[in-house]
Structure formats: C-alpha cells, structure tokens
Amino acid sequence: MTFGDRLHAAVADRGPLCAGIDPHAALLGAWGLGDDVAGLESFALGATEAIAPHVAVVKPQSAFFERFGSRGVAVLERVVATAREAGALVLLDVKRGDIGSTSQAYADAYLDPASPLAADAITASPYLGFGSLTPMVETARRHGAGLFVLALTSNPEGPEVQHATAPSGRTVAGTVLDHLGALNEGATTLGSYGAVVGATVGETGESFDIGGPLLAPGYGAQGGTVDDLRRVFGGAVGRVLPSTSRDLLRLGPDPVALRDGALRIADDLAGLAG
Numbered sequence: 540m541t542f543g544d545r546l547h548a549a550v551a552d553r554g555p556l557c558a559g560i561d562p563h564a565a566l567l568g569a570w571g572l573g574d575d576v577a578g579l580e581s582f583a584l585g586a587t588e589a590i591a592p593h594v595a596v597v598k599p600q601s602a603f604f605e606r607f608g609s610r611g612v613a614v615l616e617r618v619v620a621t622a623r624e625a626g627a628l629v630l631l632d633v634k635r636g637d638i639g640s641t642s643q644a645y646a647d648a649y650l651d652p653a654s655p656l657a658a659d660a661i662t663a664s665p666y667l668g669f670g671s672l673t674p675m676v677e678t679a680r681r682h683g684a685g686l687f688v689l690a691l692t693s694n695p696e697g698p699e700v701q702h703a704t705a706p707s708g709r710t711v712a713g714t715v716l717d718h719l720g721a722l723n724e725g726a727t728t729l730g731s732y733g734a735v736v737g738a739t740v741g742e743t744g745e746s747f748d749i750g751g752p753l754l755a756p757g758y759g760a761q762g763g764t765v766d767d768l769r770r771v772f773g774g775a776v777g778r779v780l781p782s783t784s785r786d787l788l789r790l791g792p793d794p795v796a797l798r799d800g801a802l803r804i805a806d807d808l809a810g811l812a813g
C-alpha cells in the first residue's frame with residue numbers, strides 16, 4: 540500500500556488530527572520532570588502512549604530529541620515504535636534537505652524500513668531546489684512512505700522566501716505545490732507527497748489542488764482555528780491534517796486528560812470538511 544492509501548484509511552478511521560510530540564523544556568518542567576534524558580523519556584513515551592491510539596498521525600519533532608544526543612535519539616526510536624504499535628502513522632518532523640547525494644543518506648535514515656529511525660513519512664525542505672529531493676521521493680515510493688514538503692510555513696518569517704517570485708513567474712510556494720501535484724498524479728485515494736501549509740498563513744491565492752495531503756501546523760498554540768483552516772484551504776480542506784503540539788501536551792501528564800484532549804480536538808475538527 541502507498542503512504543497516501545494508508546493515510547486515507549487512517550483519517551477515515553480516526554479523523555484528520557496530527558498530534559505533535561514536542562518535548563519542550565518548559566513542558567517537561569510543567570509536567571514536574573527534569574530537563575534531562577529521564578524527563579524526556581517519561582514525557583515523550585507517556586504522551587505517545589496516551590494520544591497515539593486515538594489519532595491518525597503522530598508527529599514527533601526531532602529537534603527536541605536531538606537536543607539530548609544519542610540517548611535522546613534512542614528515545615525518539617521508541618516513540619516511533621510506540622506510536623506505530625498503537626496504530627498511528629508516524630510523520631517525523633526533521634525538515635531535511637540537501638544536495639542530492641546527501642538527500643539519499645537522509646532518505647536511507649528515515650524512509651528505509653531497515654533503518655532504526657524509519658518513519659511512515661518525514662518533512663522535507665525544498666530550498667536547495669525541488670529536484671534535490673528526488674532521492675527522498677524515490678526512496679519513499681520504493682518503500683510506501685511519504686514526504687511533506689515545506690510550501691507556506693506557519694512562521695511570520697516564511698513569506699520573504701515563499702512568496703518570492705521564481706524564474707518561471709510563479710511564486711516559490713506555488714512552484715513547490717506544482718511539483719507536488721505532478722508527483723501525485725495517478726494516485727487513487729490520496730497522493731503520498733504532501734505540502735506543509737500553516738494554519739496561520741491566511742488567504743494566499745495559491746491552489747492547494749495537489750492531490751495529496753496538506754499538513755497544517757499552527758493550529759492551537761500558534762493561533763490557528765477551525766475558521767482559519769476553512770479560510771486558508773477553501774475547497775481543499777478535506778485533505779488537511781491540522782497539527783497541534785503544545786496545545787495538547789500542556790494537558791499532561793495525566794494520560795486521561797491527554798486522551799480526552801485529543802478526542803476533544805478531534806471533535807472540534809469533525810465538521811471541517813462539511
């Protein structure tokens with residue numbers, strides 16, 4: 540099965556919420572944990588065990604694990620395994636991008652099931668040129684994995700790059716979206732190549748008709764609302780995965796509160812496409 544097919548089935552079963560696992564130092568403190576590997580492990584595994592059985596996608600943010608070196612990455616490997624055992628797809632937020640030969644190494648690290656860090660999909664940065672991501676695209680295709688490529692990010696600094704005009708006359712973001720649309724041609728349920736478009740970006744005039752999923756970080760703590768999702772995505776809102784991290788994680792460490800929080804947010808999103 541392709542990643543797109545698996546994602547389509549997961550969203551039909553559990554709804555579109557993507558839950559971020561972002562072990563911020565401030566959240567570790569709020570949970571009464573130390574800012575150390577033991578605190579990271581308790582936080583990240585506790586949150587994943589409570590939330591993953593109830594959402595379609597879990598998105599660990601790699602930076603918060605890398606902060607602790609190899610022992611942090613070992614915790615990340617366990618988070619990936621725990622989320623998958625609970626039936627969630629894992630989108631590892633690593634935002635990788637480099638020259639093609641190095642992109643292949645990133646693809647091998649994150650998209651080849653033989654790797655200890657393999658996920659169902661990763662985030663990728665196209666700012667070395669979309670073609671530099673070809674090794675990731677081909678490795679994802681070979682292994683039934685997915686990619687989410689940055690198009691219109693949720694942060695306020697994004698527009699200076701993403702709204703700029705490319706040599707073709709299209710915006711940079713529009714160029715990324717066009718490439719994704721081409722990669723998803725022929726997909727039956729949902730394409731495996733998604734775009735990252737923040738819930739906070741407002742109306743941009745871009746077409747999100749790419750045949751693949753649209754990851755929308757910025758929902759919750761960064762201010763994005765259900766109304767924003769409708770405004771940003773218009774007719775494409777049915778392919779949106781709203782992603783939230785801090786807004787959900789702040790409800791811990793009680794696993795029941797975390798589970799109920801995930802279910803409440805899922806409920807808020809239930810009428811999104813309607």
Ligand SMILES: O=c1ccn([C@@H]2O[C@H](COP(=O)(O)O)[C@@H](O)[C@H]2O)c(=O)[nH]1
Pocket residue numbers: 559561600632691692693694735736737756757758759760761782783784785786
């Ligand atoms: O455009 C982007 C791309 C990725 N992110 C990541 O999503 C989460 C957001 O966390 P919140 O706590 O829900 O704000 C975080 O891991 C970011 O690195 C993004 O925010 N915007």
